Amino acid sequence: MRRIVMSLAVLSALALGACSGGGSVLSFDNNSQPDRTIVTVQGPSNIARVLPGSSIAISATPVRGSQNGVVNGNRFVWSAALLASGTYTVNALGQTKACGSIQYAPGGTGAFALTADMSLYVTIDPTNEANIIFTPPAIFPLPAGAPAGSTANPTYPYCVVVTATPLDSGGHPQGGEAGSITVAVVNPAAPTQ
Numbered sequence: 001m002r003r004i005v006m007s008l009a010v011l012s013a014l015a016l017g018a019c020s021g022g023g024s025v026l027s028f029d030n031n032s033q034p035d036r037t038i039v040t041v042q043g044p045s046n047i048a049r050v051l052p053g054s055s056i057a058i059s060a061t062p063v064r065g066s067q068n069g070v071v072n073g074n075r076f077v078w079s080a081a082l083l084a085s086g087t088y089t090v091n092a093l094g095q096t097k098a099c100g101s102i103q104y105a106p107g108g109t110g111a112f113a114l115t116a117d118m119s120l121y122v123t124i125d126p127t128n129e130a131n132i133i134f135t136p137p138a139i140f141p142l143p144a145g146a147p148a149g150s151t152a153n154p155t156y157p158y159c160v161v162v163t164a165t166p167l168d169s170g171g172h173p174q175g176g177e178a179g180s181i182t183v184a185v186v187n188p189a190a191p192t193q
Contacts, residue, residue: 034174035063035064036177037166037177038179039179039181040181041057047091048088048183049088049157050134050186052138052140054136055135056133056134056183057132059131060078060164064176073130075171076166077165078119078165079162080117080160081116081119082117082158083099083101083158083159083182084113085099085101086098086159097157099182100155100158101154102114102116102153102158103152103154106146107146107148108149108150111153114143121135121136123135132162157185157186159182159185160183160185162180163178163179163180164178166178
C-alpha cells in the first residue's frame, strides 16, 4: 500500500510540474504583447464593401502564436488611407479585383490618382477602441488649397486601407504587427461590383 501511495505522489508532482511552465497546451508565460492584429468587418464573409456616405463597422483583435490566441487588449491607433491602386476582396472565396481610384485634376489640368489621409472618416467606439465605424464621404472633397477649376472624380470601386496599431495600457505602441483591411467604396449604381 505504501508503494502505491508513494507512486501516486510522484506522478502528481510530475503532472503539476508539466502544467506549470508551458508543458500544457495553454501558455503561462504572462506575455500580453500581441504578435499581430487581425482586422475584420461584421458578417461571416469578411467582405469590406461600403457605399459612399454609408458606414461599415470594423473591429481589431490582437493575437499571438500560430493558433491566433486572443490577447487581452482593446486600445488601438486607427488610420485610413486612400489607395491609388491595389486589390480588394470580392467574395468569400478570396477572389480579388483591381481597385479604382480618385482621379484628381488640379485646376482642370492632367489628372492623376489621388492618395490622401482618410482618418477623418473613422469614428472610434468610446467604450471599446477595438471597434470603429468607417464612413467614406458621399462626395469626395477636393484637397485643401486646390486651385479653381479642380475636380476629384471617383473611378469605382476605389479603395481605402484601414489600419489598427495596438497600444499598451499607457497608450504606447505595444509591438507586434499592425493589422489592416482594404475597404472597397463601391458605385451606388452598381454596389455588387
